[in-house]
Amino acid sequence: MEDGFAALSKIVSERESEIVAHWRQLLVTASGGTGRIKDAEVEKQCRDFLSAFAAGLGAGATVATDPAFDSARELLGGVSQSRANQGFTPTETATFVFSLKEPLFEQVRASYPDDTARVASLGWDMTQILDQLGLYTMEVYQRSREDVVRRQQDEIAELSTPVVKLWEGILALPLIGTLDSARTQVVMENLLQAIVDQSADLAIIDITGVPTVDTLVAQHLLKTIAAARLMGADCIVSGIRPQIAQTMVHLGVELDVVSKATLADALALAFQRTGRTVVRKAVAKG
Amino acid sequence: MPIRESDDVVRVRQAVRVQAVAAGLGLVDQTKIVTAASELARNTLDYGLGGTVRIETFTGNPRRGVRLTFEDNGPGIPDLERALTDGYTTGGGLGLGLSGARRLCNEFEIESVVGQGTRITIARWK
Numbered sequence: 001m002e003d004g005f006a007a008l009s010k011i012v013s014e015r016e017s018e019i020v021a022h023w024r025q026l027l028v029t030a031s032g033g034t035g036r037i038k039d040a041e042v043e044k045q046c047r048d049f050l051s052a053f054a055a056g057l058g059a060g061a062t063v064a065t066d067p068a069f070d071s072a073r074e075l076l077g078g079v080s081q082s083r084a085n086q087g088f089t090p091t092e093t094a095t096f097v098f099s100l101k102e103p104l105f106e107q108v109r110a111s112y113p114d115d116t117a118r119v120a121s122l123g124w125d126m127t128q129i130l131d132q133l134g135l136y137t138m139e140v141y142q143r144s145r146e147d148v149v150r151r152q153q154d155e156i157a158e159l160s161t162p163v164v165k166l167w168e169g170i171l172a173l174p175l176i177g178t179l180d181s182a183r184t185q186v187v188m189e190n191l192l193q194a195i196v197d198q199s200a201d202l203a204i205i206d207i208t209g210v211p212t213v214d215t216l217v218a219q220h221l222l223k224t225i226a227a228a229r230l231m232g233a234d235c236i237v238s239g240i241r242p243q244i245a246q247t248m249v250h251l252g253v254e255l256d257v258v259s260k261a262t263l264a265d266a267l268a269l270a271f272q273r274t275g276r277t278v279v280r281k282a283v284a285k286g
Numbered sequence: 287m288p289i290r291e292s293d294d295v296v297r298v299r300q301a302v303r304v305q306a307v308a309a310g311l312g313l314v315d316q317t318k319i320v321t322a323a324s325e326l327a328r329n330t331l332d333y334g335l336g337g338t339v340r341i342e343t344f345t346g347n348p349r350r351g352v353r354l355t356f357e358d359n360g361p362g363i364p365d366l367e368r369a370l371t372d373g374y375t376t377g378g379g380l381g382l383g384l385s386g387a388r389r390l391c392n393e394f395e396i397e398s399v400v401g402q403g404t405r406i407t408i409a410r411w412k
Contacts, residue, residue, distance in 0.1 A: 178296050212299055212317070214324040215380045243317040250318065251325075251386035252372055 004125045009057030015107045022103035030095045064132030077140045084144035097134040161187045163194035171200045176209030184220040195233045204266045208239030218253040238266035298327040309343040319410040322390040325383035334358025351411025362400040
């Protein structure tokens with residue numbers, strides 16, 4: 001067996017340019033010429049991987065997890081990661097490794113034109129090791145996609161919880177979407193920080209964009225309000241739609257806080273409480 | 287549908303809303319059944335240690351609506367009477383989920399065997 005892998009290594013390093021040329025062509029065909037990755041970049045990835053692959057084989061590695069394949073695996077990881085981030089499909093990503101089989105096998109056959117048994121046994125060795133490397137590529141791909149999803153979740157959590165200054169000392173917190181524990185934490189932190197920064201006395205929490213208000217959401221709201229109170233700011237809850245109001249009554253949830261149907265009503269109340277009046281000025285016609 | 291993690295609670299809510307709309311429930315009834323589903327799904331997850339929910343619509347005479355069956359193989363509820371009392375909780379919530387869900391539905395059945403699990407069937411119709 002050892003000698004088979006050594007032979008493979010020799011073939012790969014001796015016939016590198018033929019293999020790369022053939023491999024690259026296959027990759028271009030497989031990607032349908034979408035040109036998402038530059039040609040030069042693909043060629044560099046092919047060359048780098050082949051030399052690391054040959055080095056690994058030369059060092060006596062027979063399984064993909066062998067330390068001698070460390071640099072080959074690292075390269076594959078990088079390729080896989082960048083493709084996952086660029087939105088390649090799993091098939092397109094795995095194709096990078098699997099499409100190496102054809103050119104490699106061709107060179108093996110060309111090296112032993114009269115020895116079919118040898119070609120078959122080398123072909124088998126090669127298939128095994130490339131399959132393992134292909135699976136590794138998919139693992140990295142999967143992990144990278146999960147990272148992307150996690151990052152997006154964080155971004156959504158950040159984006160959807162802005163604290164808006166409506167007036168001197170009056171803040172608004174328009175809540176949108178599901179209030180799970182992780183997001184409520186962000187909401188609470190943002191609101192309390194804004195209360196300090198703007199030295200606000202009133203915060204309007206608008207729940208127009210919250211589709212379902214169940215006991216957990218209510219509890220989170222109550223905790224947020226209690227924390228704001230401790231910091232000297234009063235809260236007004238606005239945007240409770242009729243169906244939500246009915247549901248909350250049946251649930252038996254009581255929000256021990258002033259609430260208004262719309263954000264406009266809440267702002268009017270906030271003005272009143274802070275001793276402001278809104279006066280409509282006569283507008284000159286014409 | 288499985289209920290294994292907190293994201294599943296959101297998925298249950300969305301699925302129930304879709305079914306409630308399909309059954310022709312009005313906005314208030316939709317909101318009520320979705321909220322009740324949210325409470326029970328979270329109970330299934332937090333107290334039942336995960337389980338499943340079956341969502342069915344029925345369009346028979348004379349009622350049209352949605353029926354949900356939550357099942358888990360968790361520790362069960364030793365004292366149903368107490369669990370259905372407003373404000374009673376063992377988990378740090380408001381203690382209104384189970385009792386509130388009962389008030390939000392037209393039909394509410396609960397079976398629980400300690401050590402074996404809990405099954406709750408609710409329905410809302412118009």
